[in-house]
Amino acid sequence: MQDEPTPTELIKAVADFLRNEIAPAIKGHNSFKLRVGINALDLVTRQLALAEAGDATEAARLKALLGADGSLMELNRALSAKIAGGEVDLTTPGLPEHLWQTTMDKLAVDQPNYAAYKRELGK
Amino acid sequence: MIETELNRCVAAFHPGATGVTGAAKLSGGASQETWTFDIVHPDGTIGAILRRAPPGYGAAPGRAAGLDAEATLMQLAHDAGLPSPKVMHVLAPEDGLGRGFIMARVEGETIARKILRDEEYAGARPLLARQLGRVIAGIHSLPQAKLPKLRSLTATKEIEDLSREYHSFDWPRPVFELALRWLRDHDPGPPSEVTLVHGDFRHGNLIIGPDGVRAVLDWELAHFGDPMEDLGWICVNSWRFGEIDKPVGGFGTREDLFAGYEEAGRKAEPDRVKFWEVMGTLRWGVMCCGMMQRFRLGPDHSMERAMIGRRASETEIDLLRLLAPRGK
Structure with missing residues (x-):
């Protein structure tokens, strides 16, 4: 068992230091790059917090939709092939809901400030 | 030097x-x-x-x-x-x-967030969609005989190009598959008139002043094809920078864009424009995935490239909003 602090706590501490102490002192193109770097660290902490639960519910939905078992990657490949082949479409019960929930869970990690995501969260 | x-x-x-x-x-x-x-x-x-x-x-x-x-x-x-x-x-x-x-050199602003937020451009914003409609119509009407040699692009070919590029990444994305399927099912076929298409008519390639548009830049992706492609590309949500209820670049309405286009003597076809908006949304998504590939494989191991890879999901939600909209 690895000791504390957790990866999330460590990354958050570094991101907060960069955001609060370093960013105000940096100018020009490096200030833009630093902001991108801080965003990346924030994304990683969101993924560490959210991905496990999101992946589990995504896998459960995929198994129900496909009536098959497998890794998340295998299940997504199988669903992609069925959509491409026209075997399932937006009239297939559960498919639109699955695509929406999976996409919302990705945005919650990738870009929770994306305006379209915030709009859909309110629905 | x-x-x-x-x-x-x-x-x-x-x-x-x-x-x-x-x-x-x-x-x-x-x-x-x-x-x-x-x-x-x-x-x-x-x-x-x-x-x-x-x-x-x-x-x-x-x-x-x-x-x-x-x-x-x-x-x-x-x-x-x-x-x-x-x-x-x-x-x-x-x-x-x-x-x-x-x-x-033309003075003015190309950064979308400034054009959409700064007071300096408040007077220009309500005028831009109509102005740009007229400009796009002008581009589509440039004298054919004087145009240089350019590649030709059809909707069918663009769908296949995007499909090939997306599949080369070998990373399954059911929403992209849904979009490809929709595009194939809704391919409108050849346009009534093939014209010059700018190919990248959007924020970043337009110099804007307080008086409106001052210059169109970056003709790198110019080609012959369906004129409605340019009208669809500027409506892609990725170029609205948060102003999602103003489909044209985050500053205007489709109605104003089409009105400007028609004032200049050309006909806008809204169904074709929607088709190209879906295509453009998917294209930007595939480009984001390509950035991720270049980050991983190429010499440019930059954070910016890596983080653009994580913006592909933005286009997935945009595609769902276009193809499978939910109620209030």
Whole structure:
């Protein structure tokens, strides 16, 4: 068992230091790059917090939709092939809901400030 | 120093010019660079832009129109009275500057967030969609006989290109599959008239002033195809920068865009425009995935590229909003 602090706590501490102490002192193109770097660290902490639960519910939905078992990657490949082949479409019960929930869970990690995501969260 | 070559070059093409000052690189990939500089002249300095492939770089890759074609298109647009910088000189081998051209520098803003938020542009924002509709119509009406050689693109070919590129990443994305399927099922076929298409008409490639649009830049992706492609691309949500209820660039309505387009004597076809908006949304998504590939495989191991890879999911939610909208 690895000791504390957790990866999330460590990354958050570094991101907060960069955001609060370093960013105000940096100018020009490096200030833009630093902001991108801080965003990346924030994304990683969101993924560490959210991905496990999101992946589990995504896998459960995929198994129900496909009536098959497998890794998340295998299940997504199988669903992609069925959509491409026209075997399932937006009239297939559960498919639109699955695509929406999976996409919302990705945005919650990738870009929770994306305006379209915030709009859909309110629905 | 690039100023040595520029000094010689401007003296040759601009009578009375005594040299250049303030040369600075604005942007540059491996094969293409943009420089700003001032031409010194007894009547006053003249702002100029150099767009070039440095010596040693060959023809433009894949989809690119090529710098010679870009220069021709910008000059034709300028001559037609469209907002386009005057092309001052097309580089010749003896200039020693590589391939490319020198154009007049147009002052104004290209950064979307400033154009959409700053008070300075508050008066321009309500006018832009209609103005841009007229400009796009002007581009589509440039005299065919004078146009340079460009690639042709059909909806069917673009779907297959996107499909091939997406599948080359070998990372399953059910929403992209749904979009590809929708595009194949809704392929509108050849347009009634094939025209010049700018190909990248959006924020970043438009210089905006408080008075409205001042210049259209970056004809790198110009081609022949369905004129509705340009109208669809500028409606892609990725170019609204948060102003999602204003489909045209985050500042205007489709109705205004189409009205401007029709004022200039052309016909807008909303169903085709929607098709190209879906195509454009998917295209930007595939481009984001491509950035991720280049981050992982290429020499440019940058954070920016890596993080753009994580923006593909933005296009997935945009595609779902277009193809499988949910109720309130």
